[in-house]
Amino acid sequence: MAAALSVACSKCNLRELCMPVGLSDEELGKIDELVATRRKIKRGGALFRNGEPFKSLFAIRTGFFKTCVTAEDGRDQVTGFQMAGEIIGLDGIVNDQHTCDAIAIEDAEVCVMPFDRITELSREVNALQHHVHRIMSREIVREHGVMLLLGSMRAEERLAAFLLNLVQRLHARGFSRSELVLRMTREEMGSYLGLKLETVSRTFSKFADEGIIEVRHRHLRILDADALNRLVNPPPGRE
Amino acid sequence: MAAALSVACSKCNLRELCMPVGLSDEELGKIDELVATRRKIKRGGALFRNGEPFKSLFAIRTGFFKTCVTAEDGRDQVTGFQMAGEIIGLDGIVNDQHTCDAIAIEDAEVCVMPFDRITELSREVNALQHHVHRIMSREIVREHGVMLLLGSMRAEERLAAFLLNLVQRLHARGFSRSELVLRMTREEMGSYLGLKLETVSRTFSKFADEGIIEVRHRHLRILDADALNRLVNPPPGRE
DNA sequence: CGCACTCTTGACGCACATCAACCCAGGTGG
DNA sequence: CCACCTGGGTTGATGTGCGTCAAGAGTGCG
Known part of the structure; x- marks a missing residue:
């Protein structure tokens, strides 16, 4: 069932950035099944766009992304820049569809992690469950910082x-x-x-x-x- | 183990706002154990403050809160206003401590939900697991909207x-x-x-x-x- | 009743937006 | 290889939306 990937998560040099730490060998083995496939995005291309159905989270392996929300009248706002080891796509969970665009600002490659695999696995691997919570919470805290920046600096x-x-x-x-x-x-x-x-x-x-x-x-x-x-x-x- | 509360979650009129829907009777029973206790906060009082250890999420039963982050030099920024049925405290998960202040702007009462009970239970009740994910994702999306507002309106x-x-x-x-x-x-x-x-x-x-x-x-x-x-x-x- | 807090309104100033001209680098095609 | 073109970047002149400062009115709590 594990896809044939060039590098398994358990061997990936970005592991400490996007995966939980302190896993047993057995848990590491399970984690390796999280990534279904990889996807390359050319500079200027979209990883996903506002309105598209949400199925997976993405871990950035190489490259650089920006995420932007667009108001109905066309104004848009960059909400963040993401680099290797960071997770992208969390906005899509609420309504099963993405609410912003993720655009590669240089050639990039991402690990595709189907969200239902994540939820399933995080029921078995407590560290993964906690990790998912932490990643989302971290994003919330980051955005608080941006609000402070935009609101009062x-x-x-x-x-x-x-x-x-x-x-x-x-x-x-x-x-x-x-x-x-x-x-x-x-x-x-x-x-x-x-x-x-x-x-x-x-x-x-x-x-x-x-x-x-x-x-x-x-x-x-x-x-x-x-x-x-x-x-x-x-x-x-x-x- | 269920605390003696005036109103169980399963009977609460705010249930559709803060709890998952479509639960079986058995699941509803478990959910009723989520809320350890209630806490009243006077107008002007703090539910939690920046730096305090994170232990629980809070569901607002009555009243109104604001959350604010404070820069090191004293400038502060209100990051949101929360009302009955909304969940507060998500910022604390990443580092096991709160990163903002939650202040009651009118007399309020909250349901205290110890986070380890939440994580435990969401391993058993899939709907709860999904619900937690959705709440956090919703907060991220809300903040995207605020960023758009602050950045370009x-x-x-x-x-x-x-x-x-x-x-x-x-x-x-x-x-x-x-x-x-x-x-x-x-x-x-x-x-x-x-x-x-x-x-x-x-x-x-x-x-x-x-x-x-x-x-x-x-x-x-x-x-x-x-x-x-x-x-x-x-x-x-x-x- | 009086004090403290909140809110309103005006006059003025400034930080940033807007408009515009120009430069520079990199890619393309003749 | 050079001419050209395009998109990104810099810099200046000018405009304006909102901040700042200040005075005063309204409201509610002790």
Whole structure:
């Protein structure tokens, strides 16, 4: 019943990111049956779209996604950027259909995990059950943070928070703590941050002038992470 | 083991709001053991606070809550308003501690559902398992909507969307489709909507001038729901 | 009755949006 | 290999929606 996959979950180097830890050998064996198949998505392609029936969650193996919701009048809002090891598709569970678009912003590959397999297995494997709960809860908490950002931060603070979050996640995947390649356009960042692309661009330039970062197109180097941190959490003294 | 409660879940008139539907008698009996106890919270009191250990989810029986996250520098952001039948506390699951404050904005009573009972029982009762997933997914989708609102709507659109959402939820609980009492202050609405209280007040006045609503303090009557709808989803023709 | 809190309204300022011109890099085809 | 084109990015000038500051009215609780 286990599909012939190039790499089983139990052997995957992203395991600690998307799977529960501390499983017995028997449980690991079961977990390997979670992933039914893999799917490759070209840059610009959709993993799923608003309105499509929900059947599976997806674990990102390689590549980068954005998710966006679209208002009926066409305005849209990027709700998140997802990278390797992250789970995508949770929005579809409530009504058995997806409520946002997931678009690859670079060539990507995902592990397809049929949701009914997940529910079945999480009745047997407690760690998996807890893991599913944690992933959903984490997403809720992340969105709380975005609401704080959108609701009460200024442009510089938003961008600083965004950059810090990005490098932190990349660092957890073995990349540099100070250097990164922006996978998304200024417009996509702006949409996520509730800003226009010109404002994003200007704010980058301002940070660069102040010696906080170095930007060349999509290559970004953080020179003064403390300065960014101070922007996000203004220093004690004025409130 | 079942606590002596005034009203069992199986007999509760809010059952269809917070519990799964279509249970067998046997399952209903089990569900009745979910609620360990009840807790009353006075207006202004906290159900839980950021940093407190997470043990239970709460189903609101009566009253009204707000949840807010607080940045390290004191800025805070209302992330939602919750009413009877809604579940609160999902943010605590990831790290076994709450990451926001839940404050009663009017005298309230909640059903305390220990999370380990929930996980245990949802291994036996598939409908409960699915229900938990749906509740969390619904919260994620709701927050997507808030992000759209905060990221790309103007003040009037935000307030219109907020009012429509409120009456719709109240209507689902048997209240009027056009008349409501605002349980929260202008400042709390503002925080939720990413606006200052003066802007909220002015926008109310503007709506009233235009004959869309009638406001007297916290009593609000919607005179022209279509006008509000048009604000949220601008009519086809200009985009 | 009086105090504290909430709400309203006005005047003014600013952060960000808008509009517009231009640059740059990469891909394509002759 | 170069000319061209297209999409992404930067930067400046100008506009405006909402924030800020301030004064005062209404409401309800002790």
